Amino acid sequence: MASAPARSELAAEAAGVTMAYNSGGHEIVALGALDLELRRGELLGLVGPNGSGKTTIIRALTGVIQPSAGYVRLSGRDVSGIGQAEIARLAAVVPQDPLLPPTFESLDCVLMGRTPHLSLLQQESSHDLEIARRAMLATETWAFADRPVGELSGGERQRVIVARALAQETPVLLLDEPTAHLDIGHQGSVLDLMRGFARRDGKAVLAVVHDLTLAAHYCDRLIVLSAGRVCAEGTPADVLRPELLRDVYGVPVAVVPHPETGRPVVAPSDGG
Amino acid sequence: MRLTRRRDPLELTAATPEALLAGLRSALWPRLLLSCLALAVAFVAGLALGPTTIAPEDTVRVLLSHLPGVGISEDVSLATRNIVWEVRLPRVILAGTVGATLALTGAAYQGVFRNPLADPYLIGVATGAALGATIVVVSDVSYAWGGLSLLPLAAFAGAMTSVVVVYGVARVGNTAPTTTLILAGVAIASLSTAITSYLMLRDTTNATAILSIVLGGFNTASWTKVLWVLPYAVPAAAVILAHGRILNVLSLDEEQARFLGVDVERTKLLLLAVASLAAAAAVSVGGTIGFVGLIVPHAIRLVWGPDNRYLLPLCTVLGAAFLIGADLIARTAESPSEIPVGIITALFGVPFFLYLLRRARLGAYV
Numbered sequence: 001m002a003s004a005p006a007r008s009e010l011a012a013e014a015a016g017v018t019m020a021y022n023s024g025g026h027e028i029v030a031l032g033a034l035d036l037e038l039r040r041g042e043l044l045g046l047v048g049p050n051g052s053g054k055t056t057i058i059r060a061l062t063g064v065i066q067p068s069a070g071y072v073r074l075s076g077r078d079v080s081g082i083g084q085a086e087i088a089r090l091a092a093v094v095p096q097d098p099l100l101p102p103t104f105e106s107l108d109c110v111l112m113g114r115t116p117h118l119s120l121l122q123q124e125s126s127h128d129l130e131i132a133r134r135a136m137l138a139t140e141t142w143a144f145a146d147r148p149v150g151e152l153s154g155g156e157r158q159r160v161i162v163a164r165a166l167a168q169e170t171p172v173l174l175l176d177e178p179t180a181h182l183d184i185g186h187q188g189s190v191l192d193l194m195r196g197f198a199r200r201d202g203k204a205v206l207a208v209v210h211d212l213t214l215a216a217h218y219c220d221r222l223i224v225l226s227a228g229r230v231c232a233e234g235t236p237a238d239v240l241r242p243e244l245l246r247d248v249y250g251v252p253v254a255v256v257p258h259p260e261t262g263r264p265v266v267a268p269s270d271g272g
Numbered sequence: 273m274r275l276t277r278r279r280d281p282l283e284l285t286a287a288t289p290e291a292l293l294a295g296l297r298s299a300l301w302p303r304l305l306l307s308c309l310a311l312a313v314a315f316v317a318g319l320a321l322g323p324t325t326i327a328p329e330d331t332v333r334v335l336l337s338h339l340p341g342v343g344i345s346e347d348v349s350l351a352t353r354n355i356v357w358e359v360r361l362p363r364v365i366l367a368g369t370v371g372a373t374l375a376l377t378g379a380a381y382q383g384v385f386r387n388p389l390a391d392p393y394l395i396g397v398a399t400g401a402a403l404g405a406t407i408v409v410v411s412d413v414s415y416a417w418g419g420l421s422l423l424p425l426a427a428f429a430g431a432m433t434s435v436v437v438v439y440g441v442a443r444v445g446n447t448a449p450t451t452t453l454i455l456a457g458v459a460i461a462s463l464s465t466a467i468t469s470y471l472m473l474r475d476t477t478n479a480t481a482i483l484s485i486v487l488g489g490f491n492t493a494s495w496t497k498v499l500w501v502l503p504y505a506v507p508a509a510a511v512i513l514a515h516g517r518i519l520n521v522l523s524l525d526e527e528q529a530r531f532l533g534v535d536v537e538r539t540k541l542l543l544l545a546v547a548s549l550a551a552a553a554a555v556s557v558g559g560t561i562g563f564v565g566l567i568v569p570h571a572i573r574l575v576w577g578p579d580n581r582y583l584l585p586l587c588t589v590l591g592a593a594f595l596i597g598a599d600l601i602a603r604t605a606e607s608p609s610e611i612p613v614g615i616i617t618a619l620f621g622v623p624f625f626l627y628l629l630r631r632a633r634l635g636a637y638v
Contacts, residue, residue, distance in 0.1 A: 064527060064531070084533050085534075085535070088532055099524060101524070104520075116533030120514055124296075133289065
C-alpha cells in the first residue's frame with residue numbers, strides 16, 4: 001500500500017522515556033528510561049507480564065500521554081511538537097478491546113480511519129473509499145462491509161479495527177494485544193497479516209503479544225519488558241531463555257526448539 | 273437488540289468507488305426532503321389554524337405577497353393579512369427556531385457526553401439559562417439595545433455554569449454515566465428553579481415576564497424576539513452541523529478518537545460552548561421547554577440510525593416541525609386560553625424518556 005518503502009528506515013523511536021506518577025505519597029514508575037527503535041519492514045513483538053508497561057508504551061508513542069522525561073519521535077518528528085491529526089497520519093493504533101457503536105456498519109468504522117486526512121468540512125471522497133476498500137480486502141472484511149459491527153464475531157471485529165488502522169495509511173502500526181480473545185486459528189491469521197504488512201508493504205509494526213510461542217513464531221525481534229524497563233531485546237532465540245523468563249514471570253518454564261522452524265516454543269514447567 | 277439499517281444493502285462486488293460513494297450518500301436527500309415536507313405542513317398549519325381559521329391557499333398567498341414583484345389578490349382581507357404576517361408568522365418562526373435549536377443541541381450534548389439521555393432540559397442547562405435570564409429581568413437593567421438583547425448572554429452564563437457543574441460532578445474518567453449525569457442535572461435544575469421561583473415571588477412587577485420564561489411558550493412571540501435568537505442560534509447550528517463526522521468518531525471511546533487524530537478536549541469544549549449558547553438563546557425567547565432535545569434525536573435514531581451526518585440536519589428540520597406542531601396544540605386545544613407548550617412536550621416526552629431510561633439501563637445505546 002505504501003509507495004516503495006525504504007526498508008529498515010527508522011519509523012519510530014523512544015529515547016529515555018520515563019513515565020512516573022505519584023500515588024498515595026510514593027512514586028510509581030510506569031516506564032523507566034525506556035529506549036526503543038522500530039524500523040520499517042520489521043514486526044517487533046513486545047512481551048512481558050501484566051502491568052509491565054506495554055500499553056503505556058503505545059500511548060506514549062502516539063502522544064496520548066506525555067512522558068515526564070525523554071522523547072518520542074515518529075518518522076523523525078518529535079510527537080510533543082505536532083498535533084493529534086499529524087500523529088495519526090504517522091502511527092495507527094489497534095487498541096485492546098475497543099468499543100464500537102454496534103449499529104455502525106463495518107465500512108463506516110473503516111472510513112473513520114480517514115479522519116486524520118480530512119479537514120473539518122471535507123467528506124470522504126471516492127479516493128478515501130478506495131483506500132478503505134483495499135484495507136478491507138487486505139483484512140478479508142470486505143464481504144461484510146455493510147453489516148453492523150454489533151452483528152460481527154470477535155475475530156471479524158478485530159479485523160475491522162485492523163482495516164481502520166490500515167486506512168490511516170501510516171508508516172507505523174501499533175497493536176495492543178491483537179490476539180486476545182481469539183482462538184489459535186484467528187491468532188495465527190492476525191499475526192500472519194501483520195508479518196505481511198511489515199515484509200510486503202514495508203510498514204513498521206509493533207505488536208503486544210501475550211503468548212510467547214506465538215510471538216516467537218511470527219516476530220522478527222522481541223523486546224521483553226518488566227516493571228517498565230527493557231530486560232532483553234533481540235531475536236526470539238536470543239531473548240526467550242528459561243532463566244530470563246523465570247526471572248521476569250516468576251515461574252519456571254521450558255523452552256524447546258520448534259520441530260519445523262527451530263524457533264523457541266515456551267511451555268510451562270514444574271522446575272526441576 | 274434492534275439494529276437499524278441506514279440504507280439499502282451496498283453492491284459490494286461490482287461497484288466502483290464512485291458508485292459505492294453514491295450508495296453511501298444516497299440516503300440523506302430523500303430523508304431530508306421528507307422532513308422538509310413535514311416542516312412545510314407544520315408551517316402552513318401553524319399559520320392557518322387558530323381562533324380564526326384561514327384557508328391554506330390564503331396563507332400561502334399572503335406569504336408570497338411579501339416576495340418582491342408578487343402582488344396580493346384583492347380577495348384576501350387586511351385582517352387576514354395581519355393575522356398571518358404580524359401575529360402567527362413570528363410565532364411559528366420563533367417556535368421553529370427554538371425547536372430546531374433544542375433538537376440539534378440535544379443531539380450535540382448526547383454526542384459529546386456519549387450519553388443518550390443528555391438533553392438541555394435534563395442536564396440543567398435550560399433551567400440555568402432561565403435563572404440567568406430571570407436575574408436580568410429582575411435587576412431592571414435595560415436589556416434590549418440595538419435590536420440585540422442581553423437576555424441570551426445572561427442565559428448563556430447561567431447555562432455554562434450549569435453544564436460545568438453538572439459535568440464536573442457527574443464525570444467518571446472521561447465519560448458521564450447516565451445515572452450520575454441525570455442526578456446531577458436534576459439537582460442543579462432544582463436549585464436554579466428554586467432561586468428563579470424566589471426571585472419571581474419577590475418581584476411581583478416582573479412576575480409575568482419571569483413566569484413565561486419558567487413555563488415556556490410563544491404567546492409573547494414577536495419579530496423582535498426572532499431577531500434576538502437568530503444571531504446566536506444560526507452560527508451555533510452551523511458549527512454543530514459541521515461536526516457530524518467528528519461526532520461519529522467521538523462516539524467511539526475518547527482514546528480511540530485521539531488515536532484517529534481528533535483533538536478531543538478542544539472539540540468537546542467548542543461543541544459544549546456553542547450548544548450551550550444556542551440552547552440559552554432559545555430559552556431566553558421561548559422559556560424552558562423540556563424533552564424536545566430528547567424526543568427528536570431519538571425518534572430519528574430509532575428510524576434511521578445513529579450516524580450524526582444524517583442525524584444533525586434531520587434534527588434541525590424535524591425539531592422545528594415538532595415544536596411548531598406542539599405550539600399549535602398548545603394554543604388551539606383549549607382555545608381561546610393557552611396551555612404552556614412545555615406541558616405538551618412533557619406529555620410526549622416523559623413516557624419516551626422512561627422508555628429510553630429503561631433501554632439505557634439495559635445497556636443499549638440507541
